Amino acid sequence: SEPDRSGSEGPPHRVDIARFALGQFEVTQGQWKALMGRNPSTFKGCGDRCPVEQVSWEDAQAFVQKLREKTGQPYRLPSEAEWEHAARAGTSTPFHTGTVITTSQANFDGNYTYNGSARGEYRQQTVPVGRFKANRFGLSDMHGNVWEWVEDCWHETYAHAGAGSDPWVQPCTDPRRVLRGGSWVNGPRSLRSAGRGKDVPDARGDDAGFRVAR
Numbered sequence: 001s002e003p004d005r006s007g008s009e010g011p012p013h014r015v016d017i018a019r020f021a022l023g024q025f026e027v028t029q030g031q032w033k034a035l036m037g038r039n040p041s042t043f044k045g046c047g048d049r050c051p052v053e054q055v056s057w058e059d060a061q062a063f064v065q066k067l068r069e070k071t072g073q074p075y076r077l078p079s080e081a082e083w084e085h086a087a088r089a090g091t092s093t094p095f096h097t098g099t100v101i102t103t104s105q106a107n108f109d110g111n112y113t114y115n116g117s118a119r120g121e122y123r124q125q126t127v128p129v130g131r132f133k134a135n136r137f138g139l140s141d142m143h144g145n146v147w148e149w150v151e152d153c154w155h156e157t158y159a160h161a162g163a164g165s166d167p168w169v170q171p172c173t174d175p176r177r178v179l180r181g182g183s184w185v186n187g188p189r190s191l192r193s194a195g196r197g198k199d200v201p202d203a204r205g206d207d208a209g210f211r212v213a214r
Contacts, residue, residue, distance in 0.1 A: 002094050003115050004189040008196055009158055015081040022078055022086050023211040025129035025140050026051035026148065027063065035066055042206035049128035051141070051209040057149045057177040057201040060210040067212065077151040078213035080158070080196075083180045087142040087193045089135035094192040095143055096135040101188050105132055106144035112187025126184055126206075143191040146209035147179040154178055154198040176200055183207035 030048030032055070033039045040054040055063075060077060067075045078086070088096060094115065095101040103110040103120030107127045110120025126145055134140045153172035176198045182191035185207045189195070199208075 002192060002194065005192075005194065006196070008156055009194045011157070011159055013159060015085075017079075017081055017085055020078070020082055021214045022082065022139065023213070024134070024138060026146055026209050026211045027060075028052060028129055032063065035070070036063060040204070043125045046126050047128060049130075050126045051129055051146045053126065053146050053206045053209050054204045055149075055209060056204045057199075059204070060149045063210075064212055073214055075212050075214050077149060077210060080150050080152045080178055080180065082213060083148065083150050084193055086137060086139055087135070087181065089137040089139065089142075091136075091193070094194070095188075096193065097143075101143060101191060106141070106191060107132070107184045108144040108182060108191055109185060109187050112189070114188035117188065123184060142181055142193075144182050144186070145184055146181075147183045147197055147207055148181045149208065149210040150178050150180055152178045158194075158196065179208060 028048060029039050029041050029044065029050055029052045032052040041052050042054055043050060064075045064077060093099050097105050100115050100117040102117060107123055109122045111122050113119055129145070130140045132140065135142055154174045154176040179197035179199060180195070182195060190197070
């Protein structure tokens with residue numbers, strides 16, 4: 001029933017999720033450089049605390065593989081279900097902030113409004129992670145800043161999980177991969193916890209990054 005919802009976001013369904021950990025922040029330019037040796041980001045001037053971007057789903061997979069080898073820990077991308085659970089942080093509203101979100105709460109294009117919100121700032125680039133108040137799970141920037149790649153293949157509806165199972169173990173029927181959370185270049189509609197994006201696994205852009213799960 002949310003304004004501007006897409007048909008691909010439904011139907012709502014219950015999913016059983018095993019215990020997991022999720023990065024407090026999006027992977028930063030500094031973290032990427034430390035592990036991968038170079039910085040592909042467009043917004044290098046933003047600094048090491050800004051999220052890495054210009055990374056594809058395949059690049060993110062290479063990062064987590066190298067992180068697994070370096071640490072011996074089972075790092076990976078989160079599933080859609082894990083990501084949405086983490087973004088909602090116990091809420092059922094469009095955002096963890098409630099029925100509206102402002103540019104004092106997330107980095108997005110404030111020229112656009114949602115559900116009666118006021119216009120705000122448009123920063124036109126990424127900002128350092130953790131700049132805004134975290135959600136109730138202690139996670140920052142789950143809305144905005146950069147889209148976040150997740151493990152799942154794209155499905156035209158969000159019913160692909162099946163009864164009670166985490167969707168990231170489901171077989172792929174589409175080569176495209178899922179992104180979540182919206183970015184600095186999007187209006188607030190795309191930032192909703194239920195919002196879903198998609199792109200091919202080798203696509204890169206200055207509005208897409210990721211965070212790691214374990």
